[in-house]
Amino acid sequence: MYWADELAASLAGPQVVNDSKSPSGTVHVGSLRGVVLHDAIHRALIGVGLPSTFLYGVDDMDAMDSQAKLTPDAVDKYMGAPLSRVPAPEGSTAANYARHFVGEIFFRTFEPLGIKPEFYWVSELYAAGRMDHYVKLALDRADKVREVYSRVSHVERSSEWLPLQVICENCGKIGTTYATDWDGSTVAYACKPDLVWWARGCGHEGRVSPLGGQAKLPWNLEWAAKWGLLGVTVEGCGKDLATAGGSRDRSDAISREVFEVEPPRNVAYEFLNVGGKKMSTSKGQGVAAHSIAEVLPPEQLRFLFLRPRPNQVIDFDPEGDTIPRLFDEFDRIAAATAGREVKGELPADYERLFGYSLLGPDPDVSAAATAFRPAFGHLALLLQIPGTDIDARMVAEKGAPLTELEAAVLAERVSAARAWLDSYAPERARLVIRRDAVPTEVAALGADQRAYLAALAEAAAVEAPGSGDAWQTLIFRVAAEAELASGRAFGALYAAFLGRSNGPRAGWLLASLEPAFVVERLRAAAGIAAA
RNA sequence: GGGCCGGUAGCUCAACGGUAGAGCAGGGGCCUCUUAAGCCCAAGGUUGAGGGUUCGAGCCCCUCCCGGCUCACCA
Numbered sequence: 001m002y003w004a005d006e007l008a009a010s011l012a013g014p015q016v017v018n019d020s021k022s023p024s025g026t027v028h029v030g031s032l033r034g035v036v037l038h039d040a041i042h043r044a045l046i047g048v049g050l051p052s053t054f055l056y057g058v059d060d061m062d063a064m065d066s067q068a069k070l071t072p073d074a075v076d077k078y079m080g081a082p083l084s085r086v087p088a089p090e091g092s093t094a095a096n097y098a099r100h101f102v103g104e105i106f107f108r109t110f111e112p113l114g115i116k117p118e119f120y121w122v123s124e125l126y127a128a129g130r131m132d133h134y135v136k137l138a139l140d141r142a143d144k145v146r147e148v149y150s151r152v153s154h155v156e157r158s159s160e161w162l163p164l165q166v167i168c169e170n171c172g173k174i175g176t177t178y179a180t181d182w183d184g185s186t187v188a189y190a191c192k193p194d195l196v197w198w199a200r201g202c203g204h205e206g207r208v209s210p211l212g213g214q215a216k217l218p219w220n221l222e223w224a225a226k227w228g229l230l231g232v233t234v235e236g237c238g239k240d241l242a243t244a245g246g247s248r249d250r251s252d253a254i255s256r257e258v259f260e261v262e263p264p265r266n267v268a269y270e271f272l273n274v275g276g277k278k279m280s281t282s283k284g285q286g287v288a289a290h291s292i293a294e295v296l297p298p299e300q301l302r303f304l305f306l307r308p309r310p311n312q313v314i315d316f317d318p319e320g321d322t323i324p325r326l327f328d329e330f331d332r333i334a335a336a337t338a339g340r341e342v343k344g345e346l347p348a349d350y351e352r353l354f355g356y357s358l359l360g361p362d363p364d365v366s367a368a369a370t371a372f373r374p375a376f377g378h379l380a381l382l383l384q385i386p387g388t389d390i391d392a393r394m395v396a397e398k399g400a401p402l403t404e405l406e407a408a409v410l411a412e413r414v415s416a417a418r419a420w421l422d423s424y425a426p427e428r429a430r431l432v433i434r435r436d437a438v439p440t441e442v443a444a445l446g447a448d449q450r451a452y453l454a455a456l457a458e459a460a461a462v463e464a465p466g467s468g469d470a471w472q473t474l475i476f477r478v479a480a481e482a483e484l485a486s487g488r489a490f491g492a493l494y495a496a497f498l499g500r501s502n503g504p505r506a507g508w509l510l511a512s513l514e515p516a517f518v519v520e521r522l523r524a525a526a527g528i529a530a531a
Numbered sequence: 532g533g534g535c536c537g538g539u540a541g542c543u544c545a546a547c548g549g550u551a552g553a554g555c556a557g558g559g560g561c562c563u564c565u566u567a568a569g570c571c572c573a574a575g576g577u578u579g580a581g582g583g584u585u586c587g588a589g590c591c592c593c594u595c596c597c598g599g600c601u602c603a604c605c606a
Contacts, residue, residue, distance in 0.1 A: 001547070022606065062606060154603075175605085196605070219606045243534045243602045270536060271600065278600060313536055313600070321543080325554075332553095344553035345546040381568050397566075431568095469565090476563050486562060504568060 002352035003309050004037075004044035007267065011233070015050050017042045018232040018264070019117070020057035023083055023101035024066045027109060027289040029316065030272035036305040037236055037269055039115045040356045045234075055230060056117035060084040060098035061126060061216040063165075063175030065198050080175035080199025082167060082216075084123035098123070108290045113298045114359030122222070125229065127213035134225035134259060135210050138163045138217055139182040141258050145221065148253045153245045162187060166215040168204055174216065176201030185209060220247055224255035227264055236267030236310065269310035274317060287318060294419040295323055297412040303330050303357040307347070318424040327376035327413070330357070337369035372398045372406045373413075377429070380417040384431035385504050386512040390414060431498060433513065439499030442525045449492035450526045452484050456493075457522035464515060472507025496525035 001009070019038040021031070038054065045052035060083045064070070070078060071090070078086045086097035094100035102119065110116070125131050138145060145163045149155040164179040168191040176195050181188040186209050191201035208214050217225055226232065241247040248266060255263040271278065274287060293301065295318065304326055308314055316322055336342045337354045347353060355365045374394055382388050394410055395401055402410060421430065445453075456478045465471045479489035493510070494503040503509065510518050 024606095059606080065606070198605085222606095238601090239535055240601055245533070246602055247606085268535075273600070311535070315599095321555080325543085328554080342553095345551095347545080348547040375568095378566075378568065382566090393566090472564060480563060486564080487567075490567065502567065505564090505566070507564085 002044075002349040002356075004040045004356065005047070005349070005352060007041060007234070007265070008044035008048045008050065011045065011050060011265065013050065013233075015045045015052040015233045016055060016231050016264075017045070017052060018055045018057060018226065018230060018235045020059055020122075020226070021105070022059040022062045023098040023105075024062070024064060027105050029287045029289050029292045032109060032113075032289050032301070033269055033272055033305045033314070034236060034238065035110060035115055035117075036113065036302055037267065037310055038117075038234075039113075039360065040306055041234055041236070041267065042117075043356060043360055046361075054117040055232070056119050057226060058098055058102050058119060058121050059222075060096075060121050060123045061174070061222075062219075063173070063199065064097070065175065076200070080173035080196070080201070082123065082172075082174045084121070085172060105289075109293065112293060113302060114361075116361075120230075122216075122226070123213065125226075126216060129212050130229060131217070131222075131225055132211045134221070134228060135164070135215065135217060137259055138221050138225075139187070139210065142182065144258050145254065148250065148257055152249050152253050163218050163221050164210055164215050165218060166208055166210065168202060169206055169208065170204035171202035173199060173201060175199045179210070179215070182210075187215070220250045221254055221258070223247075223251040224259055224261070224263065227251075227255055228259045228261040232264045234267070235264045236269055239268055239270050239311075242266065242268035267310055270313045272305075272314040272316050274315075287316075291423075292318065295416050295424060296326070297416055298359055299357050300326055300330055300416075302359075303333075303353075306353055306356050319426070321426070323420055323424060324377045324380070324429075331373050331375065333357075334369050334371075334373060337365065367405060371409060372402065373409055376413060376417060376420075379413055380421055380425065380429060381431060381504060383414065383417055383421065385509060388508075388512075431503065433497055434499050435517070438521065438524050439495060439497075441495045441499045441501075445492050445495055445525075446488070448482070448484055449488055449495075452479060452482050452489055453492050453496060453522045454526035455482055457519050457526060460515070460522065461519050465511070468505070468508035468511040470507070471510045472505065475506055475510075492525075496521055 017038050019034055035056075042052050042054040062083055063080050064078050064083055064086050065080070070086075074087075083098040083101075084096055088094040088097050088100035092100040092103075094103055098121070106119070139162060142162050146157045146159070146161065149157055160180045162179040162182055164182075164187060165174050166177045166179050166187065166189040167174045168177050168189075171191060173191065176193075176199055177189045177191050178195060179187045179189045186207045188207050189205070191204045193201050193203055195201055216222060227235070237248055248268075252263040252266075255261050296304065304314065304316065307329070332342050332344070333346070333350050333354050336346050337351045351365070354369060355363065358365065358368050372394075374397065379390070382390060382393060391402075391407075391410070398406070456475065459474060459478050463470075463474060465474050475489060475493070476486060479486050482489075490503075490506055491501055493506045494500050497503075497509065497513075
């Protein structure tokens with residue numbers, strides 16, 4: 001059974017699926033995996049008849065800890081401040097940095113992927129007092145929290161430490177404060193210059209009520225508090241958090257032992273590597289989500305994440321043949337779903353995989369499966385031949401007019417193929433007319449092929465073929481006259497114009513070029529042969 | 532050191548415990564042409580090693596070897 005269906009089948013009653021993200025930094029492709037997985041789980045739950053709500057929390061009380069998006073003079077002021085209180089980047093109309101960021105991820109990635117969770121802002125939960133119950137519980141049971149940290153993760157906290165991060169009343173930072181002495185209504189805190197390396201506290205000390213949004217719970221407790229408050233029943237997380245003794249174990253234990261709430265079902269998912277290496281935004285290894293979206297339409301992007309089981313690493317190398325292969329595999333699964341015979345083994349429940357790859361909430365699977373989908377690699381090559389009428393060509397290949405859906409798929413693929421050719425396509429996928437000079441590959445041609453090129457040049461000079469058809473006919477006729485196997489004739493032509501041993505239908509290729517250039521090149525290639 | 536994933540054809544990978552299979556590369560073949568950007572054929576394997584469970588193991592269990600990522604400070 002497909003993994004998401006299996007999960008859904010093991011649950012009962014109304015479900016709340018939750019995912020969240022700290023709204024800073026760039027969204028790289030890998031961070032999309034979680035969202036897509038949660039969306040599939042949500043759809044699987046609805047599929048088995050369980051009422052399901054899909055929430056997406058924006059952790060905008062988190063401290064700004066990445067200066068990449070800040071102007072130099074803002075770094076000192078805002079590093080360490082809650083993201084909800086950091087101004088939006090210049091040029092943005094958003095109310096603050098977090099809002100701006102969510103606008104970016106939502107409009108540029110979630111929505112095109114057909115994913116529509118209910119967004120909520122953690123800063124609002126605090127401000128409205130909805131987290132107060134958990135904040136008090138955490139402070140009242142601080143010794144228990146310390147014990148969990150120690151037992152589960154071997155993290156030792158001093159006996160005065162409190163699980164709380166206060167927003168400094170003087171400088172507004174939250175990442176720099178250290179809280180102590182909970183008296184039931186207020187805590188003492190100090191904004192320390194050297195608490196963390198990435199932000200500098202102002203040195204202010206004071207007492208403040210931890211309720212109503214003046215303080216937040218540390219990460220692990222906040223996570224558990226959200227589960228309790230929102231009634232979360234399913235929430236997966238990346239393997240960095242799911243490791244033994246890691247964040248998830250800590251939050252699970254806090255949920256049970258401090259808040260006395262059973263934590264949600266976990267789905268630990270692996271990362272997405274690029275070319276066998278981890279993606280690192282700081283090293284420039286990260287592939288931004290929006291740039292991948294240019295070469296991978298939404299359905300293929302979903303497919304990329306939904307094809308492997310969650311705990312399998314995805315190795316995604318946009319430079320290789322990953323992208324054309326992804327399209328081909330998608331098309332193969334589509335064909336199989338449509339009931340056509342396909343080569344190779346199929347994954348278990350491939351129809352389910354195909355359905356979840358389509359944009360939700362309730363796609364027409366059979367229409368999508370039977371739709372005509374031009375092969376990506378084929379399109380990419382056709383696009384490189386000047387003067388090709390792609391739409392007409394596709395109608396001819398399908399043998400019937402395209403449906404609205406098929407026309408949309410074609411348009412999507414044409415733009416993806418163009419982007420791929422511009423950015424990631426390997427040399428061998430690129431078709432380049434070698435206008436500057438005769439390709440060196442011509443040197444490898446035989447005397448018979450050179451003679452053929454010379455004969456073709458003379459025939460073309462006389463007859464001036466004006467169409468692909470005319471050229472194609474001439475190519476075959478001259479080959480026949482020279483008693484040259486057509487394979488060798490075509491090979492010579494591809495070498496002379498493309499520097500490759502194969503290529504597109506030669507007649508149409510030559511017809512797309514200026515006649516004078518073609519004749520000149522044929523003669524030149526034949527001449528080099530003679531010399 | 533702990534956790535997760537992987538090791539299958541030359542390469543990239545697939546195969547809900549039931550005859551190991553694709554794509555690419557390599558070998559052979561196929562046009563007076565209607566995608567030669569294609570099609571057909573053949574070849575290619577002790578599934579990292581060793582034990583175990585089973586009528587049956589690439590798959591499950593145990594012990595190793597190799598590689599990748601990740602955690603142990605913060606979120």
